[in-house]
Amino acid sequence: MKTLLPKDALSALTLARLRALNAVMETGSFSAAGRRMAVSQATISQQLRDLERALKTSLFKRVANDMVPTALCQDIYKTSREIEDAGLRIAKILSQHSILEQGELRVGLGNPLPGMALVGAFQEYFPNVNVKIEMGSWGKIFQAVTEGRVDVAVLPEVPDAPRFKRRKIQSQSVVAIVHPTHPLAGREEVSCLDLLSERLIFRTAGSSTQRVVDEAFRHAALSPRASIVLDTRDGVLDAVVHKLGVGFMWSKGASRVDGFVQIPCREMRKERADYVFSLSSTEGTLPEVFFAFDAQKF
Known part of the structure; x- marks a missing residue:
């Protein structure tokens, strides 16, 4: 065999030829390699003939129905496999870059x-990502995750179950809220x-x-009666602001601070964790x- 100069060998070792070599090595035949790469058997054969011609050597010998390297x-295969894997890693990097530049995320x-604070920090760091937000009760958003309508969600008290992955981001408790002029407003x-x-003022079923x-x-051991039942947190806030009664909310659940006063309730003081989670x-x-x-790190 005539020895090739390094530069001649490099020009012969195209990625397409090396991928064909890898596929035949791993499947044992031209036909199986073609099926894996979604090309014809003739294409695989041609790639390897071109490689053997360029390298001036034989790479496979046919024994019965098998291709024996x-x-x-x-x-060569030990390194050609590494080269193809490196190419796949580069392709993944490029794909990830494209997604982070113009992808869409459903939250x-x-x-x-x-x-919202987490989404805001995320978009500041990835400004070209299109974020679609679905809001609703705990039950509605939990169902949106399980049905695949959203990719990821932020909720309190997410079940610790194998079907979910979750990460704690903070803790908070439920508090009573009243108008600033309400007799209870000064209570600690x-x-x-x-x-x-x-x-x-209560929320509808499905609300955390x-x-x-x-x-x-x-x-x-008490049985309260609701004066008003509302299906949104904003509805509860508006009702309290308009002096319609005592409502309840998560202590860190809203950026709005005017028109109402938070009062801790003895039986509700236990803090619950908020999680970002997905299937x-x-x-x-x-x-x-x-x-x-993690918004704190960016």
Whole structure:
């Protein structure tokens, strides 16, 4: 065999030829290699003939129905596999860059905070990503995750189950909220018994806030009656601002601070964690980046 100069060998070792060599090495035949690479058997054969011609050597010998690699081919394969893997890594980097430049991310939020703050920090760092936000009750957003309508969500009290992956981002508790002129506004703390005689503003079923409120009254062996039932947090805030009664909200659940006063409730003081979470099966660069995104580090 005539020895090739290094520059001649490099010009012969195109990525297409090396990929064909790898495919035949790993599948054992031209036809199987063609199926793996979604090309014809003739294309694989041509790539290897061109490589053998350029290298001035044989790489495979046919034995019965199998293609048996020569010792030289086996040595080349060790490095050609690394070259193809490196090419795949480069392609992934380019794909990720493209996605982070012009991709779309679907986010579900149960409360404006902390979700909106996280989305805002994320978009500041990745300004070209199109973020679509779905907001609603805990039940609605949880269902949106399980049905795949959103890629990732921010909610309190996400189940610790294998089907989900979750990351804690903060803790908060449910508090009572009243108008600043309400008799309870100056209290440092109230109890469920204190609230029983008030006009109470509840959330609809499926709300994480309402689940905590219901649990607190049950624990106190009390049966409250709602004066108003609303399906949104903003509706509860507006009702309190208009002096329609005592509402409830997560203590860090809104950026709005005017028109109402937060009062800790003794039976609701336990803090619950907020999580960014998705289905364990969710794949894709943007959901993975958002899931791991820590606004404090950027």
